Amino acid sequence: MVQLIIPIIFLGGLMWWMNRSQKKQQKSRQDQLDAMKVGDSVVTIGGLHGVLFEINKEKGTVTLDCEGIYLEFDRASVKSSKANVAADKESYVVEGEDALADTTEDVSLEDSSSEDPTSEA
Numbered sequence: 001m002v003q004l005i006i007p008i009i010f011l012g013g014l015m016w017w018m019n020r021s022q023k024k025q026q027k028s029r030q031d032q033l034d035a036m037k038v039g040d041s042v043v044t045i046g047g048l049h050g051v052l053f054e055i056n057k058e059k060g061t062v063t064l065d066c067e068g069i070y071l072e073f074d075r076a077s078v079k080s081s082k083a084n085v086a087a088d089k090e091s092y093v094v095e096g097e098d099a100l101a102d103t104t105e106d107v108s109l110e111d112s113s114s115e116d117p118t119s120e121a
Helices: 002-035 086-106
Strands: 041-044 049-056 061-066 069-074 078-082
Touching: 002 078, 041 061
Parallel strands: none
Antiparallel strands: 041 049, 041 078, 049 061, 061 069
16 A cells, blocks of 8 residues: 555655646746837747837737838747847947947048149149
8 A cells, every 4th residue: 555655645746846837937928928018129939030019918919020010929929028129229320320420520531623633743
């Protein structure tokens, strides 16, 4: 009888531990989906990268902006997300404009109308 009780206790403990682990993963996934905000960078389960444009909780969908193309997906199709990359994009654009302004200031064009290329001095 004791030989039968020990494996049953072991299997019961194994099942409880596996169930507990699965619940932790589900809670972590749900927390990730609930924490998503407009402007976050996401990757879908299909491998599509985009920025969250809209979250519709009634329909359970999200709209992604993929370089100007707007696609609607189930919330559950989001594999991972990174918080608020839209702010990073704006700072990148500002840095790019500053760099462009700096390069244009360094370039100086000489007035070629005062010099005649055919005349030799």
